[in-house]
Amino acid sequence: MDFSIKTFDARTTLAQAKSGVIVVGVFENKVMTAAAAGLDGDGAITAALKSGDLSGKAGSTLLLRGAAGATAERVLLLGLGKEEPVTPKDYSTAVQALARTLSSLGAADALVSLPFERVKERDANWAMQALVLALCESRYRFDELKSKKEPAPAGVRKVALVVDASSAAAGRAVLAQAQALANGVELAKDLGNLPPNVCTPTYLANTAKKLAKQFGFGVEVLDRKQMEALKMGSFLSVTNGTVEPPKFIVLKHQGGKSREAPTVLVGKGITFDSGGISLKPGAAMDEMKYDMCGAASVLGTFRAIGEMGLKLNVIGVIPTTENMPSGTATRPGDIVTSMSGQTIEILNTDAEGRLILCDALTYVERFKPAVVVDIATLTGACITALGHHNSGLFTRHDDAHDALADALLAAGKTADDTAWRLPIEDSYQEQLKSNFADMANIGGAPGGSITAACFLERYTRAYTWAHLDIAGTAWKGGAAKGATGRPVPMLTTFLINRAQAAR
Incomplete structure (x- = not known):
């Protein structure tokens, strides 16, 4: 799996990004993260939360296709649990669920915009590393000694993590370290x-x-x-x-x-x-x-x-x-x-x-x-x-x-x-x-x-x-x-x- 860092400037927003799927977070109390709010141009995310289609509990997911608020083909809403701060356990549960979901999507690439800096008693580096490890774990197979190999896992193969421009260099270093650990x-x-x-x-x-x-x-x-x-x-x-x-x-x-x-x-x-x-x-x-x-x-x-x-x-x-x-x-x-x-x-x-x-x-x-x-x-x-x-x-x-x-x-x-x-x-x-x-x-x-x-x-x-x-x-x-x-x-x-x- 390929990992990279993505930033946006004043001329380009997450809503305008082209991708197979954009991943944003929501909370249990029907509150959206800032990234999710930026994709809610037609109110589709608000409606999903109000209707109860997505609980916001850690690990819950909802896939929206053709959301008017985003250029991307799909928007994946990821439940993060209770708002502010996200507990490490809830965050880990969420990224493990995300890894499972991305492995079954038809998309080839993903943009992940989560509040990495809002995990209790952890920093953004920890949150990004946990995401990388969960994604690598989901794709691990050991079938080299089988005469007929298991079908190669489909789903997302390229993942870009969205961070502020000021954090881009540090983010790339974290990704390199996380990939080495994986x-x-x-x-x-x-x-x-x-x-x-x-x-x-x-x-x-x-x-x-x-x-x-x-x-x-x-x-x-x-x-x-x-x-x-x-x-x-x-x-x-x-x-x-x-x-x-x-x-x-x-x-x-x-x-x-x-x-x-x-x-x-x-x-x-x-x-x-x-x-x-x-x-x-x-x-x-x-x-x-x-x-x-x-x-x-x-x-x-x-x-x-x-x-x-x-x-x-x-x-x-x-x-x-x-x-x-x-x-x-x-x-x-x-x-x-x-x-x-x-x-x-x-x-x-x-x-x-x-x-x-x-x-x-x-x-x-x-x-x-x-x-x-x-x-x-x-x-x-x-x-x-x-x-x-x-x-x-x-x-x-x-x-x-x-x-x-x-x-x-x-x-x-x-x-x-x-x-x-x-x-x-x-x-x-x-x-x-x-x-x-x-x-x-x-x-x-x-x-x-x-x-x-x-x-x-x-x-x-x-x-x-x-x-x-x-x-x-x-x-x-x-x-x-x-x-x-x-x-x-x-x-x-x-x-x-x-x-x-x-x-």
Whole structure:
């Protein structure tokens, strides 16, 4: 989809614009936006509101053809909810409905004139980005592996956003940034939706190399021998049952100052999780292809910041492997030594994400990071705690970690990709005690997402760190099955905010 900015001067008005459809807003109390009023030359919009043909509730729509007040073929009235100010929820509902409507129209292009600056606690940049993301989401399809493709979506393909002339340059910058973010989300979705016989650790490594070539990232891919040399015994224990070679991917975006400490993202990349010897139940096991969505979110975020040319140093680290049962697979009861030298009693081989992440979190110490955020589909317990709305956020409790948590939560709120903070306390660490090793890899059912985070915390004491458990938000099941692309919006917004603060 093509996006552009459109302005009008004193000689040309919105009513005189030629377009397949002009989109304007109305409110629940039968009040029109200024743009809608400018198209009401024959009173058609007023009549529609008075008659009750359009309620004005957020997401309601009414299409007028041949309106005398407009040169355009169609005028689409879009309900925005209650007047002044529009709530972010109502605005999001409205633009999602708009996206669905535009996808089914016969028009090829659209002019969208909405009150972008009148959303409560948000600015016009947020409103325009939300519109772009909704439109891109509505056109997303994953049918590349079907022998007969789905019919290409019809509808509007070119969208121009109407802004004041004084805001045109800023609007173009917002559109470019929003399109980059949408592209990053799409990459994360594509990787998640690919089947595990295609999206292997090698495939993820090759994707990282392609991104590096396209955007000038530094890239390094470690193989098994190099991981053995680094003594990544915990990570390698997960790889014992698979014939697919594991990979350890490092991407570097050097957009900031040469001596600036990097922000590091670590993504869990289990390309298929059978549970290993602790085999999962068969029902919905196909969805375990999504156990690499942490890795996908790191690659999607790099896709976005690479296109933006973000002025920040960012490093992405992705440990990736399958977790499979076989005669050589790691057994419950085995004890392994992590890269940090700490020993782990593996009580459950289905708690493998933390086993690959702990070595990655030790590895990143070499970068002397400003902050580290790991992203993982880590625990079913997080779904039980938070459902499918919020990702779980975990950090230590001190000033530096509180500031990191606040920054991530704020970015999630801005990006409509929210998280909820859960505790990490010493009392939970007690559940990880082992009679035979430094720690066990599980702490029992109570507080399962918290004890998983506590396990990771033991490997992060050299830097400021946060953990995002995205088990409930990275994909949808059932009839709507598919990757969501989360938390690419949160991570990208978080990095944008850090780049702006560093200027």
